[in-house]
Amino acid sequence: MTTTRHAPAQDAVELFTVRKVHGAGDRSVTALDGVSIGFPRGTFTAIMGPSGSGKSTLLQCAAGLDRPTDGRIMLAGVDIGQQTEKERTKLRRDHIGFVFQAFNLVESLTAAQNVELPSRFAGRRVSREQVAAALAAVGLAERAGHRPSRLSGGQQQRVALARALVTRPDVLFADEPTGALDTVTSREVLRMMRMLVDQEGQTTLMVTHDPAAAAVADVVVFLKDGRIADRVTLTRDPDGRNAASIAARMARLEA
Ligand SMILES: Nc1ncnc2c1ncn2[C@@H]1O[C@H](COP(=O)(O)OP(=O)(O)OP(=O)(O)O)[C@@H](O)[C@H]1O
Numbered sequence: 001m002t003t004t005r006h007a008p009a010q011d012a013v014e015l016f017t018v019r020k021v022h023g024a025g026d027r028s029v030t031a032l033d034g035v036s037i038g039f040p041r042g043t044f045t046a047i048m049g050p051s052g053s054g055k056s057t058l059l060q061c062a063a064g065l066d067r068p069t070d071g072r073i074m075l076a077g078v079d080i081g082q083q084t085e086k087e088r089t090k091l092r093r094d095h096i097g098f099v100f101q102a103f104n105l106v107e108s109l110t111a112a113q114n115v116e117l118p119s120r121f122a123g124r125r126v127s128r129e130q131v132a133a134a135l136a137a138v139g140l141a142e143r144a145g146h147r148p149s150r151l152s153g154g155q156q157q158r159v160a161l162a163r164a165l166v167t168r169p170d171v172l173f174a175d176e177p178t179g180a181l182d183t184v185t186s187r188e189v190l191r192m193m194r195m196l197v198d199q200e201g202q203t204t205l206m207v208t209h210d211p212a213a214a215a216v217a218d219v220v221v222f223l224k225d226g227r228i229a230d231r232v233t234l235t236r237d238p239d240g241r242n243a244a245s246i247a248a249r250m251a252r253l254e255a
Pocket residue numbers: 022023029030031049050051052053054055056057058
């Protein structure tokens with residue numbers, strides 16, 4: 001199957017009435033129930049919502065890791081529903097980056113080797129300069145030769161961030177990237193993610209439970225029962241008021 005590349009759209013990722021049903025028959029669960037939304041290039045979106053509201057499913061579908069039951073998803077200008085498994089794997093490898101709650105670093109390798117590893121597995125060469133630039137972009141130029149056990153949790157997550165970004169993906173997907181970190185190190189990782197959006201125009205989609213994490217985004221999308229319940233555009237927040245208003249909205253959704 002050939003892939004038609006469309007003229008660059010304004011949105012890096014677009015979902016058109018996406019439905020996702022997990023399982024079948026009596027035990028089926030509708031995780032996404034007709035979600036339509038666009039994520040503009042160069043913006044940082046936080047996805048929030050009560051447990052089970054469909055956040056991870058949305059991220060997995062948007063990233064081409066899972067197939068929607070119905071609807072259409074455009075990722076990096078490509079209709080991923082029209083792609084074969086092989087084409088989607090290539091699209092993911094070339095155009096998107098991931099970070100998860102678990103850092104998933106290999107303990108026996110240095111930070112630089114960890115950054116390089118997935119590209120090497122994918123048969124794609126990244127140069128030493130690209131690895132160094134990715135580590136420098138997350139403030140870890142001096143730690144390239146350190147193994148994960150010699151780095152703090154926040155630094156380890158920043159290595160994972162460098163690993164996700166070394167191929168300069170169109171979109172960074174982050175599923176609870178600060179879930180395993182304390183408040184101080186969370187802040188350090190979020191500041192870095194915010195800086196990558198501001199300085200590199202890195203389109204970022206992040207699922208989080210933490211209002212303080214969502215507060216660094218440009219837009220917060222709230223899901224409930226697989227539907228978009230609310231969408232809020234944030235202004236820059238030097239006095240920390242965004243987190244409180246996001247927490248209040250979450251409390252209303254959970255009531
Ligand atoms: N592989 C699966 N098989 C069956 N049901 C699933 C599967 N993955 C998710 N679900 C169900 O789909 C719904 C949405 O799940 P999802 O993980 O997307 O929600 P979430 O908002 O990310 O939840 P949480 O905040 O608890 O991580 C839930 O009811 C969940 O139990």
